[in-house]
Amino acid sequence: xxxxxxxxxxxxxxxxxxxxxxxxxxxxxxxxxxxxxxxxxxxxxxxxxxxxxxxxxxxxxxxxxxxxxxxxxxxxxxxxxxxxxxxxxxxxxxxxxxxxxxxxxxxxxxxxxxxxxxxxxxxxxxxxxxxxxxxxxxxxxxxxxxxxxxxxxxxxxxxxxxxxxxxxxxxxxxxxxxxxxxxxxxxxxxxxxxxxxxxxxxxxxxxxxxxxxxxxxxxxxxxxxxxxxxxxxxxxxxxxxxxxxxxxxxxxxxxxxxxxxxxxxxxxxxxxxxxxxxxx
Numbered sequence: 001x002x003x004x005x006x007x008x009x010x011x012x013x014x015x016x017x018x019x020x021x022x023x024x025x026x027x028x029x030x031x032x033x034x035x036x037x038x039x040x041x042x043x044x045x046x047x048x049x050x051x052x053x054x055x056x057x058x059x060x061x062x063x064x065x066x067x068x069x070x071x072x073x074x075x076x077x078x079x080x081x082x083x084x085x086x087x088x089x090x091x092x093x094x095x096x097x098x099x100x101x102x103x104x105x106x107x108x109x110x111x112x113x114x115x116x117x118x119x120x121x122x123x124x125x126x127x128x129x130x131x132x133x134x135x136x137x138x139x140x141x142x143x144x145x146x147x148x149x150x151x152x153x154x155x156x157x158x159x160x161x162x163x164x165x166x167x168x169x170x171x172x173x174x175x176x177x178x179x180x181x182x183x184x185x186x187x188x189x190x191x192x193x194x195x196x197x198x199x200x201x202x203x204x205x206x207x208x209x210x211x212x213x214x215x216x217x218x219x220x221x222x223x224x225x226x227x228x229x230x231x232x233x234x235x236x237x238x239x240x241x242x243x244x245x246x247x248x249x250x251x252x253x254x255x256x257x258x259x260x261x262x263x264x265x266x267x268x269x270x271x272x273x274x275x276x277x278x279x280x
Contacts, residue, residue, distance in 0.1 A: 001246075001279050002255040004028040005268045006066065012047060013098075017054040023268055027255045029064040029104065032094050036069060039087060048097055055099060062101035062255055064141075064212060067091055073125035074108030074118035074152055084108075085125050089132045096136040102211060104141045104175050107153035107162070118152050123165035130168050141211055143175040146183035146227040154184040154225070160204040174201070174209045177259075178245055179216035179230070182237050185223035189241040198250050207250055215256040215275065217242065231260050231267070232274045243278045252279075 004025035007016040013030065020028045033039055043051075055063075068091065071084040088105075095103055110118025126140070142162065147154025159174060166172055178188060187193035201207055217235030219228035233239035245251060260271045
């Protein structure tokens with residue numbers, strides 16, 4: 001099983017590999033910089049070199065970098081829109097230096113304009129970003145959302161429209177967040193609902209584009225559209241729902257990254273143990 005967690009809170013980025021080893025992970029997701037601030041500077045060359053040394057000793061594949069929360073490629077604000085594109089290009093180039101396989105990104109908020117307008121802005125931004133980073137192989141994964149506020153990506157017709165507008169599609173894939181899907185209205189707590197979601201993804205965009213599962217239980221009611229994650233088996237999807245997800249024939253060979261609450265020192269270890277026991 002390809003299983004890991006989102007690792008944050010380390011002083012130096014390369015220390016994430018030690019955390020992954022301690023948790024017996026064979027994949028992981030990181031922030032390359034603060035997710036709540038615009039970039040202050042780039043990683044130093046000594047830190048990049050140490051990251052490469054630790055990476056060489058670790059069996060971590062694939063490596064995922066989550067994009068900053070401040071970036072909004074669907075924003076109607078011209079200043080934020082241009083700043084987001086510039087920051088995204090910088091993040092992809094830095095991810096390439098770190099030999100990351102994928103950037104994971106939320107699809108942005110249209111800020112009460114319209115979903116179509118937001119999708120059009122996102123398509124234009126991604127086309128510019130891809131052209132500016134053609135020399136890299138870093139993939140871009142579009143993550144589904146719970147649909148709170150005016151966020152795009154809570155239904156897969158959005159991803160279908162975006163993919164249709166991308167000029168160079170080779171580096172574009174999908175990340176499925178299980179909590180977001182449930183909170184957006186997909187009842188994946190039962191077999192019929194999970195199969196229905198997978199069928200919809202395959203019909204609209206193609207299941208082969210799915211490269212990563214963010215495996216999170218959901219805190220809240222079905223379709224509540226509030227983005228809240230819960231410990232594995234402790235939320236609305238439940239233990240049996242999680243079991244079906246990790247063992248589903250269309251999903252089981254994919255990487256699973258946990259973004260469950262870190263409300264104790266043992267939280268990641270416990271959640272990983274639960275998932276490993278569910279795998280069967």
